[in-house]
Amino acid sequence: MKQNIYPGKLIVAEGLDGSGKSTCFNLLKNWLEIKGHGVQVLKRKQSMLVAETINQAKVDHTLVPITYSLIHAADFSDLMHRQIIPALKAGFIVLFNKYVYTSIAKDYLRGQNKDWVETLYDFAIKPDLVFYFKLPLEMALERLTQEEKEKDYYDSGMDIGFGPNNVQSLRNFQTKLGEQYDLLARLNQFTIIDASKPMQHQLTQMKRILETLLDA
Amino acid sequence: MIIRRKAKPNTEAVEAALLDPSRNLHSPHPYKGVLIAVEGTDGSGKSTQLRLAKKWLESEGYGTVLTEWNSSPLVSQIIKKGKRKGILNNTTFSLLHATDFADRLNKIIIPALKNGQIVLADRYIFTALARDVARQCDREWVRNLYAFSLKPDGVFYFKVPVEVSLERISTTREPSYYEAGMDMKLSSDINKSYLKFQSLVIAEYDEMVSEFGFDVIDGTLPIPVQQKQFRDKILPLVKRRLA
Numbered sequence: 113m114k115q116n117i118y119p120g121k122l123i124v125a126e127g128l129d130g131s132g133k134s135t136c137f138n139l140l141k142n143w144l145e146i147k148g149h150g151v152q153v154l155k156r157k158q159s160m161l162v163a164e165t166i167n168q169a170k171v172d173h174t175l176v177p178i179t180y181s182l183i184h185a186a187d188f189s190d191l192m193h194r195q196i197i198p199a200l201k202a203g204f205i206v207l208f209n210k211y212v213y214t215s216i217a218k219d220y221l222r223g224q225n226k227d228w229v230e231t232l233y234d235f236a237i238k239p240d241l242v243f244y245f246k247l248p249l250e251m252a253l254e255r256l257t258q259e260e261k262e263k264d265y266y267d268s269g270m271d272i273g274f275g276p277n278n279v280q281s282l283r284n285f286q287t288k289l290g291e292q293y294d295l296l297a298r299l300n301q302f303t304i305i306d307a308s309k310p311m312q313h314q315l316t317q318m319k320r321i322l323e324t325l326l327d328a
Numbered sequence: 329m330i331i332r333r334k335a336k337p338n339t340e341a342v343e344a345a346l347l348d349p350s351r352n353l354h355s356p357h358p359y360k361g362v363l364i365a366v367e368g369t370d371g372s373g374k375s376t377q378l379r380l381a382k383k384w385l386e387s388e389g390y391g392t393v394l395t396e397w398n399s400s401p402l403v404s405q406i407i408k409k410g411k412r413k414g415i416l417n418n419t420t421f422s423l424l425h426a427t428d429f430a431d432r433l434n435k436i437i438i439p440a441l442k443n444g445q446i447v448l449a450d451r452y453i454f455t456a457l458a459r460d461v462a463r464q465c466d467r468e469w470v471r472n473l474y475a476f477s478l479k480p481d482g483v484f485y486f487k488v489p490v491e492v493s494l495e496r497i498s499t500t501r502e503p504s505y506y507e508a509g510m511d512m513k514l515s516s517d518i519n520k521s522y523l524k525f526q527s528l529v530i531a532e533y534d535e536m537v538s539e540f541g542f543d544v545i546d547g548t549l550p551i552p553v554q555q556k557q558f559r560d561k562i563l564p565l566v567k568r569r570l571a
Contacts, residue, residue, distance in 0.1 A: 161415065162424075165406055174402060178430045178476050183403065186423035193417035231472040235419045 113212075113238040120200035121325065122237055124211040126297075127245030128290055129263075130255030131307040132314070136245075137207045139315055140322070144205055149326075152199045155209040159190035170266050177222040177272065184215055185232055192236060200237070205326075212236045213300070217292035221285065222272050241325055243318060244302035249290055251308055253283055353453075353471075353540075357478040359441035362569050364562060365452035367533065368486035369526050370507060371496030372547045373554065375450050377486065380555050381562060382448055390566065393440040397451035400431035411506050418463040418511075425456050426473050433477060441478075446566060453477050454485075454536055462528035463512065481565045483540060484558060485533060488547035490526045494519060 116122055125133040134155075141151045157163045166183055169175050175183065199206050212233040219229040247255075256263070257279070265271055268278050269285030297304065303321060305314050357363060364381075366374040382392050398404050407424050410416040416424070440447050453474045460470045488496075497503060498519075505511070508518045509525025537544060543561055545554050 161410055161420070162403075162406055165403065169402060176430075176434050178434065179402065179427055182423060182427040182430050186403075186420055186427055189417065189420040189423050193420060194415065225475075228472060228475055231469060234466075234469055 113234060113236050116200060116237050116240055118197070118200035119203040121205045121241075122196070122200060122208065122239045123205060123322070124208045124213075124239040124242045125245060126210060126213050126242060126293060126302065127305075127307065128247060128252040128256075128286055128293070129267075130252050130259065131245035131247045132311060133243075133245050134209055135311065136243075136305075136314055136318065137209055139311075140318060141207060143315075143319060144322075150202070150204040151207060152195075152204050153207045153209065154191065154195060156184065156191070156211075156215065157187055158195075159187045160194070161190045162187040170264055173265060173271070175266070175271070177219075177224065180222060180266065180271075181215075181219045181224055181229065181232070184219075188212065188215065188233075189235060196237065208239070211239060211242070213242070213293070213296045217289055217296060220292060221269070221288050241321065242300065242302040244293060244297045244304050245307040245314075246293075246297075246304050247307040249287060252290065253286060256282065256286065353475065353477060353479050355479060356481070357441065359438065360444040360569065361441035362446045362566050363437065363441060363449065363478060363480040363482075364446065364565065365449040365454070365480040365483045366486060367451060367454045367458075367483060367542070368547060369488065369490070369493040369529060369533075370503075371493040372486040372488045373496075373551065374484070374486040374547070376551065377484075377545075377554055377558055378448050378450050380551075381558055384559060385446055385562075385566070390570065391443070391445040392448055393436060393445050394448045394450065395432050395436050396449075397455055398425065398428050400428045400435070402431040403428045411504070414505060414511065416506070416511070418460065418465050421463065421506075422456065422460040422465050422470060422473065425460075429453060429456070429474075430476065437478070444570065446570075449480070452480060452483065454483065454533070454540065454542075457536060458529045458532035461532050462509070462525060481569065482561065483542045484561070485537065485542040485544050486547040486554070487530075487533070487544050490523050490530060492548060493526060494522055 125137055127133055137153055141153055144151045157166055162183065166187060196206055216229045216233060220226050262278060263282050268282035270278060270281045274284040275281030296302070305317060307314065366378045368374045382394060385392050398407055403424055407428065410424065437447050456474065457470055461467050503518055503522040508522040510518065510521050512525060514524040515521040536542060545557055547554065
């Protein structure tokens with residue numbers, strides 16, 4: 113990955129769905145703006161060029177693992193070059209919810225070679241900070257199954273046969289995904305946030321770390 | 329955004345797309361059919377030659393499938409839109425073309441090869457390897473990107489000088505923005521930019537002749553003469569697999 117050579121900062125949250133990442137990021141955005149920083153919150157599949165096609169293809173089930181992988185990389189590249197880099201150049205703090213580490217983990221679970229995927233995402237900018245929202249698996253699964261909206265065919269790993277039905281597949285897929293996050297966290301020195309603690313506790317920890325980064 | 333509802337899993341395609349170590353760029357593909365690719369700049373005559381060869385193969389009783397670069401229903405529209413608006417960064421350009429190719433590989437090329445048909449590819453991954461590198465994507469990065477593809481039984485490179493290429497396309501149209509590499513800011517004049525950019529593309533093709541074992545056909549020769557050379561080289565490839 114490329115070093116961030118721009119005045120802005122790139123802050124990333126990784127972790128299983130239901131670990132509280134987006135809630136925390138929205139609160140952090142507020143706090144940073146009150147302190148006078150320009151903030152942009154972004155996530156994957158938000159590119160102006162490709163996102164809509166991915167959403168349609170996921171409904172149609174027309175993606176196989178290799179096209180799933182490549183079209184997400186194309187989406188991310190469009191975001192990187194037309195939104196992230198311009199924001200960093202302009203001095204914004206970019207809060208990115210689920211970055212390329214999620215893509216790498218998911219592609220690997222879809223059967224792609226890990227070196228291949230890591231090289232694929234070489235064009236990404238290395239974040240200044242990665243918060244890993246770590247949650248005991250049972251708690252994450254419980255939160256997920258309480259969600260109103262059922263996970264789709266791909267998000268539950270049904271396309272690669274992680275289980276006979278949506279619920280079972282989702283459990284297996286998320287379990288594997290959690291293992292991959294743990295591994296990535298060790299290899300890339302993620303800052304671990306205990307997502308089972310009350311939100312206020314997590315925010316205090318994150319604010320302290322961010323203040324150090326921004327004052328440096 | 330309007331999302332059409334349709335949900336039917338395509339398990340066979342999924343199976344085909346999972347990594348198979350026997351599939352890579354440098355060893356022969358494991359299928360029964362024959363994969364022939366043509367490469368070269370615009371105006372090199374490769375599409376004309378490929379279509380003539382298709383007629384001939386069909387008249388000899390072979391089943392053929394023609395597949396063109398950037399024609400998948402999945403992403404070709406996005407690529408066209410991105411090109412029209414001039415908003416494609418070189419990495420995005422590269423990844424979208426790789427997605428297009430991967431989609432056609434799994435939905436058209438592999439199924440046809442499994443059926444024992446002759447797949448005729450009008451441009452193959454070498455187009456991306458030449459163009460993306462000319463656009464300053466890293467050479468090794470692009471080769472890694474296409475590591476999932478299949479090695480063709482034959483790659484025919486129709487070589488013409490860059491001036492001939494420009495002269496031939498100019499009889500019907502002006503070069504397009506990306507064909508001319510206008511995104512690279514090589515020149516504000518579209519024809520001058522085309523000559524500069526396509527010279528870089530040709531230099532990449534020339535490098536790949538030995539790397540991937542292309543057969544080079546002189547695209548300035550009379551059409552029937554090229555066709556004869558092309559057929560003479562295709563025939564043993566076809567006989568080897570479909571005897």
